[in-house]
Amino acid sequence: MTDTGPLLHTPLHALHLSLGARMVPFAGYDMPVQYPAGVMKEHLQTRAKAGLFDVSHMGQVIIRAASGSYEDAARALETLVPVDILGLKPGRQRYGFFTDANGGILDDLMITNRGDHLLVVVNASCKDADLAHMKAHLSDCSVELLDDRALIALQGPAAEAVLAALNPDVTAMKFMDVRDVTLAGAACIVSRSGYSGEDGFEISVPADTAEDLARALLAHEDCDAIGLGARDSLRLEAGLCLYGNDIDTTTSPIEASLEWAIQKVRRTGGDRAGGFPGATRVLEELANGTARRRVGLKPEGKAPVRSHAKLFADAQGQEPIGEVTSGTFGPSVEGPVAMGYVPSALAAAGTTVFAEVRGKYLPVVVSALPFITPTYKR
Numbered sequence: 585m586t587d588t589g590p591l592l593h594t595p596l597h598a599l600h601l602s603l604g605a606r607m608v609p610f611a612g613y614d615m616p617v618q619y620p621a622g623v624m625k626e627h628l629q630t631r632a633k634a635g636l637f638d639v640s641h642m643g644q645v646i647i648r649a650a651s652g653s654y655e656d657a658a659r660a661l662e663t664l665v666p667v668d669i670l671g672l673k674p675g676r677q678r679y680g681f682f683t684d685a686n687g688g689i690l691d692d693l694m695i696t697n698r699g700d701h702l703l704v705v706v707n708a709s710c711k712d713a714d715l716a717h718m719k720a721h722l723s724d725c726s727v728e729l730l731d732d733r734a735l736i737a738l739q740g741p742a743a744e745a746v747l748a749a750l751n752p753d754v755t756a757m758k759f760m761d762v763r764d765v766t767l768a769g770a771a772c773i774v775s776r777s778g779y780s781g782e783d784g785f786e787i788s789v790p791a792d793t794a795e796d797l798a799r800a801l802l803a804h805e806d807c808d809a810i811g812l813g814a815r816d817s818l819r820l821e822a823g824l825c826l827y828g829n830d831i832d833t834t835t836s837p838i839e840a841s842l843e844w845a846i847q848k849v850r851r852t853g854g855d856r857a858g859g860f861p862g863a864t865r866v867l868e869e870l871a872n873g874t875a876r877r878r879v880g881l882k883p884e885g886k887a888p889v890r891s892h893a894k895l896f897a898d899a900q901g902q903e904p905i906g907e908v909t910s911g912t913f914g915p916s917v918e919g920p921v922a923m924g925y926v927p928s929a930l931a932a933a934g935t936t937v938f939a940e941v942r943g944k945y946l947p948v949v950v951s952a953l954p955f956i957t958p959t960y961k962r
Contacts, residue, residue: 591613591614592613593613594613594615594640594641595640595734595792595795596638596640596734596794596795596798599795599799600809603616603619604620605617605618605619605809606618606619608812610641610708610812611641611708611711612641612708612709613641613708615638615811615812616638616809617812618811618814619809619811621808623814623817624915626808626809626814627810627814627817627916628916630780630782630814630818631740631782631915631916632740632741633740633742633808634738634739634741634742634745634746634804634806635738635739635740635780635807635808635810636736636737636807636810637738637739637810638735638798639735640734640735640791640794642706642711642735643706643708643710643714643715644704644705644729644730644733644788645705645715645727645729645730646702646703646704646727646730647702647704647722647725648700648701648702648725648726648728649724649725650725650726651724652700653700654674654697654698654699654701654702656725657701658670658672658697658702660724660725661702661704661718662856663721663859663860664683664717664721665680665681665683665695666683666837666850666860667679667680667846667847667850668849668850668856669695670849670856671849672696673697674697674698674699675697676696676697677695677696677761677762677775677777679694679845680692680693680694680695681693681842682717682861683837683860683861684833684862685861686833686862687836687837687861687862687863687864687865687866687869688832688834688836689827689833689835689836689840690714690833691706691707691710691714691827692707692825692827692831692842693714694775696775703762705735709828710827711729715727732790733789733790733791734788734791735786735789736786736787736789736794736797736801737779737780737784737785737786737787738786738801738807739778739779739780739783739784739810740780740782740784741783741959742806742807743782743784743785744961745804745806746801746804746806747767747785747801750768750800750801751765751766754776757774757776757785757961758961758962759776759783759960759962760775760777761775761776762774762775767789767797768793768796768797768800770793772787772788772789772797773788774786774787774788779819779824780815780819780822781818781819781821781822781824781954781956781959782818782958782960783960783961816910816912817912817913817914820911820912820921820922821914821916821917821921821954821955822954822955822956822958823880823923823953823954823955825878825923826910829891829910830909830910831878836865837866838869838874839875839876839877839878839925840878841877841878841953846866846870851867852871873928874928875927876926876928877925877927877928877931878909878923878924879923879924879950880923880951880953880955881908881911881922881924881937881949881951882919882921882922882955883939884946884948884949885920885946886913886920887920888911888912888913888920889911889920889922889939890911890912891909891910891911892907893907893911893924893939893941894906894939895908895926895937895938895939895940895948896937896938896939896940896945897930897937897938898938899938899945899947900945901938905926905930906926906927907925908922908923908924909924910922910923910924911923911924916955916956917956922939922948923953932950933952934949935949935950936950937950
């Protein structure tokens with residue numbers, strides 16, 4: 585149940601049930617955590633061929649300046665994010681995040697230049713708060729939640745071939761390109777992006793044609809339906825943050841090792857430096873570093889170290905230094921993988937720290953992220 589009533593359903597809910605999905609509550613929605621094949625096989629299917637994910641619970645938001653100018657919409661949104669939106673070319677997408685007055689992360693999001701407006705995709709758990717945040721601060725813009733569209737992700741090395749079977753135009757797209765594409769008779773907005781570490785696409789499709797499109801994609805011999813369980817292990821192997829686990833209002837973008845997403849133009853000395861919430865802290869941390877950092881962690885042995893496990897500098901558990909924020913078994917790396925926060929002095933790859941698991945202190949090696957080699961089409 586949500587705070588306001590029964591769990592919400594995405595436009596693909598009936599399809600999930602017909603495919604035998606095990607459904608769980610997630611961000612107020614009834615979502616598929618796995619299908620009969622199981623999480624391990626779904627994960628490996630996505631790494632080897634192609635997987636189809638329902639991400640319709642996420643929020644798709646249109647921001648349009650009252651003037652009708654993309655530049656005005658971009659400048660407005662730049663007051664809420666430390667990202668170069670004005671310099672984003674038409675038909676291109678960029679990762680970003682909302683910061684609060686203390687420099688913490690309110691949510692992470694994808695931002696697209698659609699020519700005369702912005703398309704922003706936000707996390708399901710933050711959707712209502714993000715919408716209110718944008719409406720409160722973007723006074724010269726209209727902010728509209730697209731509640732008549734579904735969102736599906738097609739990920740994996742065979743994703744291009746699967747989608748090109750419906751429209752070969754997608755083969756010309758590069759990583760973070762966005763364009764209008766007709767798929768199975770539906771007018772779709774397709775981005776070459778995703779959250780698995782693999783090449784792939786995210787497809788915004790009218791809700792009433794979403795199931796037809798999903799079935800057309802699943803009809804391809806290389807494409808299977810994938811649930812939230814494998815989505816989590818895939819993104820963790822790819823070193824990608826999950827909002828609410830690895831990043832939140834208690835973590836700054838620099839602590840979270842996300843400074844790569846803050847372009848030079850928004851940094852000290854840039855043409856549009858600062859001007860976003862928490863800029864004083866974020867810019868100071870960019871210049872001088874932080875006391876702690878998000879890092880990859882590889883436990884020794886086969887036992888996963890789960891989120892909230894405490895981290896220590898010593899094998900006796902006498903010197904606490906942080907905690908694990910995400911952890912699971914990585915099917916592609918054939919071993920446990922995790923992420924967490926450690927003091928910057930212990931953040932170098934190869935450093936050994938210790939995680940508390942059922943009263944024991946297990947050695948965990950700080951590792952470079954990602955754990956796998958991404959296959960994005962550059």
